[in-house]
Amino acid sequence: EAVYDADALQSKWQPVWEELDPFRAGSRQGAEKRYALTMFPYPSGDLHMGHAEVMALHDVIARYWWHRGFDVLNPMGWDSFGLPAENAAIRNDEHPATYTYANIDTQFHSFRKYAVSFDWSRRLHTSDPEYYRWTQWLFLKFRERGLAYRKNSPVNWCPNDQTVLANEQVLADGTCERCGAVVTKKELTQWYFKITDFSQRLLDGLDGLEGSWPDRVIHSQRNWIGRSEGAHVDFDIALASGETRKVTVFTTRPDTLYGATFMVVAADASLASEIVAPDRAAALSAYVEEVRKASDIDRLATDRPKTGVDLGVTATNPVTGEQIPVWAADYVLADYGTGAIMAVPAHDQRDLDFAQAFGLPVRRVIDVAGAEDPEETFVATTGDGAYVNSPALEGLGDKATGISTIIEKLEADGRGTGTVNYRLRDWLLSRQRFWGAPIPIIHCEKCGEVPVPEDQLPVRLPENVRGADLKPKGVSPLAAVADWVNVDCPSCGGPATRDSDTMDTFVDSSWYFLRYCSPDYTDGPFDVEAVREWGPIDQYVGGMEHAVLHLLYARFFTYVLHDMGMLDFEEPFTRLMGQGVVINQGKKMSKSLGNGVNLGEQIDSFGVDAVRLTLVFASPPEDNIDWADVSPQGSVRFLQRAWRLSGDVASAAGVSFAEGDVALRRVTHKTLHDVEHLMETYRFNVVVARTMELVNATRKAIDSGCGPADPAVREATEAVAILLSLVAPYTAEEMWERLGHTPTVARAGWPAVDEALLVEETVTAVVQIAGKVKGRLEVPPSISEAELEALALADEAVVRAIDGRAVRKVIVRAPKLVNIVV
Numbered sequence: 001e002a003v004y005d006a007d008a009l010q011s012k013w014q015p016v017w018e019e020l021d022p023f024r025a026g027s028r029q030g031a032e033k034r035y036a037l038t039m040f041p042y043p044s045g046d047l048h049m050g051h052a053e054v055m056a057l058h059d060v061i062a063r064y065w066w067h068r069g070f071d072v073l074n075p076m077g078w079d080s081f082g083l084p085a086e087n088a089a090i091r092n093d094e095h096p097a098t099y100t101y102a103n104i105d106t107q108f109h110s111f112r113k114y115a116v117s118f119d120w121s122r123r124l125h126t127s128d129p130e131y132y133r134w135t136q137w138l139f140l141k142f143r144e145r146g147l148a149y150r151k152n153s154p155v156n157w158c159p160n161d162q163t164v165l166a167n168e169q170v171l172a173d174g175t176c177e178r179c180g181a182v183v184t185k186k187e188l189t190q191w192y193f194k195i196t197d198f199s200q201r202l203l204d205g206l207d208g209l210e211g212s213w214p215d216r217v218i219h220s221q222r223n224w225i226g227r228s229e230g231a232h233v234d235f236d237i238a239l240a241s242g243e244t245r246k247v248t249v250f251t252t253r254p255d256t257l258y259g260a261t262f263m264v265v266a267a268d269a270s271l272a273s274e275i276v277a278p279d280r281a282a283a284l285s286a287y288v289e290e291v292r293k294a295s296d297i298d299r300l301a302t303d304r305p306k307t308g309v310d311l312g313v314t315a316t317n318p319v320t321g322e323q324i325p326v327w328a329a330d331y332v333l334a335d336y337g338t339g340a341i342m343a344v345p346a347h348d349q350r351d352l353d354f355a356q357a358f359g360l361p362v363r364r365v366i367d368v369a370g371a372e373d374p375e376e377t378f379v380a381t382t383g384d385g386a387y388v389n390s391p392a393l394e395g396l397g398d399k400a401t402g403i404s405t406i407i408e409k410l411e412a413d414g415r416g417t418g419t420v421n422y423r424l425r426d427w428l429l430s431r432q433r434f435w436g437a438p439i440p441i442i443h444c445e446k447c448g449e450v451p452v453p454e455d456q457l458p459v460r461l462p463e464n465v466r467g468a469d470l471k472p473k474g475v476s477p478l479a480a481v482a483d484w485v486n487v488d489c490p491s492c493g494g495p496a497t498r499d500s501d502t503m504d505t506f507v508d509s510s511w512y513f514l515r516y517c518s519p520d521y522t523d524g525p526f527d528v529e530a531v532r533e534w535g536p537i538d539q540y541v542g543g544m545e546h547a548v549l550h551l552l553y554a555r556f557f558t559y560v561l562h563d564m565g566m567l568d569f570e571e572p573f574t575r576l577m578g579q580g581v582v583i584n585q586g587k588k589m590s591k592s593l594g595n596g597v598n599l600g601e602q603i604d605s606f607g608v609d610a611v612r613l614t615l616v617f618a619s620p621p622e623d624n625i626d627w628a629d630v631s632p633q634g635s636v637r638f639l640q641r642a643w644r645l646s647g648d649v650a651s652a653a654g655v656s657f658a659e660g661d662v663a664l665r666r667v668t669h670k671t672l673h674d675v676e677h678l679m680e681t682y683r684f685n686v687v688v689a690r691t692m693e694l695v696n697a698t699r700k701a702i703d704s705g706c707g708p709a710d711p712a713v714r715e716a717t718e719a720v721a722i723l724l725s726l727v728a729p730y731t732a733e734e735m736w737e738r739l740g741h742t743p744t745v746a747r748a749g750w751p752a753v754d755e756a757l758l759v760e761e762t763v764t765a766v767v768q769i770a771g772k773v774k775g776r777l778e779v780p781p782s783i784s785e786a787e788l789e790a791l792a793l794a795d796e797a798v799v800r801a802i803d804g805r806a807v808r809k810v811i812v813r814a815p816k817l818v819n820i821v822v
């Protein structure tokens with residue numbers, strides 16, 4: 001007898017599929033189109049378990065769509081700019097392209113072996129000049145629309161990677177997303193995308209994604225955009241020079257204005273140094289030195305001892321007319337709101353801590369029932385209550401009325417306005433690194449910023465750079481490449497220099513999914529018609545570490561391209577599936593723990609199919625998978641069992657019965673029917689479980705008499721092959737061939753479910769009263785005694801026959817007989 005040999009199946013079928021090329025998008029003319037997308041990998045090393053998991057889950061969907069008759073676009077490429085290639089180039093004295101394209105090649109071959117149903121004709125690499133030409137073009141278009149601009153401001157700086165980082169790339173603990181170093185601040189002139197123009201639209205768009213995107217992703221994006229309603233309130237500051245300067249604060253509680261007993265401005269904002277009294281200036285600059293070392297997270301922490309500097313000037317509270325002191329402190333951030341706050345110590349704990357530390361006055365303006373006086377307890381009261389010490393508000397019923405009343409008053413007096421504030425900041429896109437798309441701008445002393453003319457794109461990266469040339473020095477390595485950086489100004493022809501920064505790699509990945517629709521297009525980043533055909537993406541699958549970064553940036557790009565008239569949709573990803581991660585022995589895999597699982601070794605030991613099946617079967621997609629808890633060996637055994645069915649059917653071919661075993665047919669059709677529903681809710685692990693049950697039922701049917709030649713056995717085995725093709729393509733293809741079909745099972749189509757076979761089989765139960773038949777019930781054969789008794793006693797004919805007499809005894813023989821004694 002033949003043996004199941006995963007290796008042999010892989011070497012047999014991989015070349016056949018490569019020849020057949022069954023997953024070409026557009027190969028099913030006239031069919032409804034579906035776009036399945038999975039996040040493209042970064043080419044560092046070979047594919048790992050994480051990739052294997054995402055791709056296995058993603059492929060279940062794409063392959064299912066082919067079976068269901070759709071014309072499917074399922075492309076793959078590489079997010080191939082970025083730091084690891086640059087670091088490797090420094091180590092190996094090479095150009096970053098060497099590492100990048102070598103790894104792409106390795107990963108490509110692994111993908112092929114792993115047998116994901118990609119359309120490889122659409123492959124792209126973001127580091128190819130043909131691609132980044134359009135990244136640069138988009139940058140210029142954004143700039144034309146005022147959505148890319150340069151400004152000088154304190155930015156997040158990673159001292160290890162020697163580059164700036166976007167806010168989104170600084171983790172909650174204030175460290176670099178990439179390398180874990182503590183991020184500091186540095187004053188630099190940098191390029192930004194004006195994503196803040198889209199805050200409200202990006203927020204509104206999330207409403208429509210509810211139910212189609214994981215809740216936690218929607219939630220994190222809402223938080224990240226961080227909408228707060230409140231007011232801008234103007235305070236006049238009497239400067240030491242005798243002049244008056246208007247300073248605006250942002251507050252979510254303008255109704256507490258009567259309790260604003262001092263004002264605080266961000267120590268590191270220019271405002272502080274502009275208003276400080278001359279005799280306090282030295283103290284301020286010493287303090288600012290300290291502040292620059294702290295991360296934003298630390299600065300906002302409530303449990304941190306409060307520090308600050310009295311600026312030696314006073315502001316007028318616009319409703320009380322009082323002169324209140326103005327301080328600079330680090331707990332007010334320079335780039336949030338207006339960088340200045342009115343402090344209401346009675347009702348804000350940070351303000352109260354500050355007041356306590358520096359002996360500043362506290363005035364309660366809300367009397368919260370049952371709460372003690374914050375002036376005595378040093379616990380700020382934040383609950384609702386009655387307004388006190390607030391002439392314009394006393395007697396008002398609630399906070400909302402208080403807020404709207406004070407805003408009306410401020411607006412009438414010309415001292416403030418109601419406003420909405422967002423936490424979202426503009427996207428800092430320049431990076432002082434080499435391996436990215438150069439920013440296509442030329443700086444000319446005479447003309448200023450001059451865009452590189454479109455017909456001169458791409459601005460190619462120089463090739464004569466390697467190893468030590470790439471060492472981080474705080475400015476981009478490109479700045480030192482003289483023959484690259486020095487150019488003639490495109491506008492006046494005079495001497496000029498190229499912008500030497502490159503773009504954040506998240507720019508590259510913000511539009512790649514559009515490029516896939518027409519990867520070789522040369523008249524623009526994408527063919528508008530092709531995207532109209534395929535877009536938006538019906539199903540996106542990827543890691544949830546991108547909840548805010550990539551998924552927010554890609555949405556922003558899509559909104560802009562929509563406004564440019566290039567897209568007719570605003571949201572790029574109609575449905576999003578987020579999956580957990582593969583861990584080992586309860587912990588994240590890591591070099592230091594030595595608990596890494598090598599994908600290649602797993603494949604060598606168990607075969608591609610068993611690894612894929614194990615990953616899909618382990619848990620619902622969103623859960624983490626602990627590799628220590630799963631059994632790839634068990635998967636191999638199951639695949640063998642399934643495969644053996646096809647052998648049995650093949651050797652019994654020729655014999656045929658008219659009907660086939662109905663019980664097995666019911667199992668087959670019920671399975672197919674249920675799988676259709678399980679697919680909609682991503683219950684892929686249950687799909688595998690149901691396939692296992694079908695294999696067992698088929699084996700049982702063969703053994704218990706109907707034999708391998710029964711057409712119901714063939715039908716069941718074909719269904720198994722098709723179901724397995726979603727997760728274990730090699731085994732499924734081999735089964736398909738043994739069943740007498742030509743490849744490929746991937747394009748076999750989904751078997752039609754016979755509704756008649758879904759109706760559960762019933763038997764007739766007879767109900768007797770005093771030995772006479774009084775009723776008949778159609779019941780499932782598995783009905784319990786109790787259920788049958790209840791059904792019988794509720795039956796209309798039986799109730800009529802009992803006619804109100806007392807029931808003395810009920811004898812039940814499920815599922816056939818009920819005898820009632822009255």
Ligand code: ANZ
Pocket residue numbers: 228250251252253256331332333334335336337338339340341342343344347348421
């Ligand atoms: C007075 C007040 C009284 C405040 C009160 C709160 C409670 P969210 O909701 O996060 O938007 N704030 C404003 N700008 C700030 C900055 N640059 N750095 C630190 N804190 C800042 O928070 C808005 C509130 O945070 C504002 O409302 C302000 O304090 C503070 F009982 O103003 B509030």
Ligand code: ZN
Pocket residue numbers: 444445446447448489490491492493494496
């Ligand atoms: Zn010029």
